[in-house]
Amino acid sequence: MTDKNRKKKYMLLSALSLLVFLLIWELVTDVLHIFSNLTLASPIQVVETFFYKLNHTAPDGGTIQAHMWASLKVALSGYALSLIVGIPLGIFMAWYRPVDFLARPIFDFVKAIPGLAWAPLMIVLMGIGFTSKAVTIFISGMVPCVLNAYSGIKQTKDVHLWVARTFGATRMQMLFKVAIPTALPMIMTGARVALGACWMSIVAAELIASSEGLGYMIQQCRGIFRPDVIIVGMLCIGALGSLITWLIGQVEKKIVKGRNHDA
Amino acid sequence: MPKKLKESLTKAGCAVIAFLVFGLLWGALTNFTDVGMFMPGPIETLEFFFDHFVEKIGPGTIPYHALMSLKRIIPAYIGASAVGVVLGLLMAMYWPVDAIVRPIFSIVRPIPPVAWIPLAILWFGINDESKYFLIALATLVSVLQNAYDGAKAADQQLVGVAKMLGANDKNVFLTVVLPGAVPYIFAGLQLGLNAAWGQVVGSEMIRSVDGLGWIIIRGTDNNNVLQELAGIVMIGILGYILAAAMRFAENKLVRWNKRGT
Numbered sequence: 001m002t003d004k005n006r007k008k009k010y011m012l013l014s015a016l017s018l019l020v021f022l023l024i025w026e027l028v029t030d031v032l033h034i035f036s037n038l039t040l041a042s043p044i045q046v047v048e049t050f051f052y053k054l055n056h057t058a059p060d061g062g063t064i065q066a067h068m069w070a071s072l073k074v075a076l077s078g079y080a081l082s083l084i085v086g087i088p089l090g091i092f093m094a095w096y097r098p099v100d101f102l103a104r105p106i107f108d109f110v111k112a113i114p115g116l117a118w119a120p121l122m123i124v125l126m127g128i129g130f131t132s133k134a135v136t137i138f139i140s141g142m143v144p145c146v147l148n149a150y151s152g153i154k155q156t157k158d159v160h161l162w163v164a165r166t167f168g169a170t171r172m173q174m175l176f177k178v179a180i181p182t183a184l185p186m187i188m189t190g191a192r193v194a195l196g197a198c199w200m201s202i203v204a205a206e207l208i209a210s211s212e213g214l215g216y217m218i219q220q221c222r223g224i225f226r227p228d229v230i231i232v233g234m235l236c237i238g239a240l241g242s243l244i245t246w247l248i249g250q251v252e253k254k255i256v257k258g259r260n261h262d263a
Numbered sequence: 264m265p266k267k268l269k270e271s272l273t274k275a276g277c278a279v280i281a282f283l284v285f286g287l288l289w290g291a292l293t294n295f296t297d298v299g300m301f302m303p304g305p306i307e308t309l310e311f312f313f314d315h316f317v318e319k320i321g322p323g324t325i326p327y328h329a330l331m332s333l334k335r336i337i338p339a340y341i342g343a344s345a346v347g348v349v350l351g352l353l354m355a356m357y358w359p360v361d362a363i364v365r366p367i368f369s370i371v372r373p374i375p376p377v378a379w380i381p382l383a384i385l386w387f388g389i390n391d392e393s394k395y396f397l398i399a400l401a402t403l404v405s406v407l408q409n410a411y412d413g414a415k416a417a418d419q420q421l422v423g424v425a426k427m428l429g430a431n432d433k434n435v436f437l438t439v440v441l442p443g444a445v446p447y448i449f450a451g452l453q454l455g456l457n458a459a460w461g462q463v464v465g466s467e468m469i470r471s472v473d474g475l476g477w478i479i480i481r482g483t484d485n486n487n488v489l490q491e492l493a494g495i496v497m498i499g500i501l502g503y504i505l506a507a508a509m510r511f512a513e514n515k516l517v518r519w520n521k522r523g524t
Contacts, residue, residue, distance in 0.1 A: 009362075013359060014366045015366075017366055021366075021367055104277075110499070112500075112501075112502030113498055113502060114464045114498065116377075116464060116468065117476070117479055117494070117495050117498050120480055120491050121491050121495065123483060124486055125301050125488075196375075200377055204375070207377060207381070208480070230382050230385070233378070234374050234382065235374070237373075237375065238371075241375070245373075
């Protein structure tokens, strides 16, 4: 079959699969009641609840928009901080040998610790609130930033550096005119990965200790057996995460134009 | 002495020095500034840490909790990785499988596994079943995506060559696609391991009765920073060991392709 034909069949099969999935879901909850409404909400319920929560604050104390904004605020702050600190740190570590030898072992150790594990410590040091969450997110996001910036700089071809030196460039100039541009694609990838990590981190931090945000919303609704709100929350989390990732992807395309790499 | 040995020793030596410097800075911070009011110094932390290899925290000693955490991650990780690799490869090789699985996968993938925790607890309770489910989920997403990418990245020229030489589909798969996909698969396995370990800790922090994540969160209850730090240290050590084990396995199995760590 031709390519176009196959594409059509592919779309059809995908749509069908999604439909079947939704149907089975609906059947299992609303029609046959295999799962009670307290453990699994039907798709129709989920849609209803989504529209309801756009305007009402029950049952957890906030509308969806309010929660989304709360989560976004903290996540983006932590993320921005991890970019500002992580990328230069990674570049620094890769460029100066002594820094590398000293910082690397510690960094490898921190890398092995899931970002969330820092949350309780931050809460004890800074109390429940914006700062402790932002710092936890900062730590989660910093690791991919540093790693990717480090790899990016390490990838700089010696030949290019030699050419620069032949033209009389200083170390500083070599760093800014050769190494960093070479590293830019990897740095952008790191930024994207860091975003994913930060977004995951905010949800987790909110599950543990928060009074607002999407993670808080779904945790509250677990306690009162409202799986419909939980699923709405989960889908929002996924959708927001995808949106921000897509935005970063667009920024990446602008900055790294002309560079051949797969998305 | 041989060059490689010298390199490894230098690295180890630097690591020791780095940790010593870090410990000194930490000690200085806690002894000479106000930070000492909130945080214990390095010596206290180490003492606490080693003490609790024998003394219990809650239901067991630190090694007990470590074992509990490991007990959760290992079966779920292995199971989910196997499924992920097989499914990812299948999806890349046979487009109908891709068409069927892709829509659901695209919806599930952006949702961070932590977001599933409340739902998982609602469905499975606070026992280990919910944790197995969550860890499997966290692993599956990374492993599947990477296996798929790896198989798709097969050099089409090589595939063409193989077919021209008379290989059937199975041969093409075994000799061209699979070896080419292995580095991607291992990258996915590493990512999956990170995700799984993070998920274990995360789910233990939220609802659990034992485990390393539990140690940390219980430390918050009594403002016991020592306990939290001990938990963090143990988690780091185990996480590092797991990652190193994975890298070791990769080096042994994929000797022809050394990625950067």
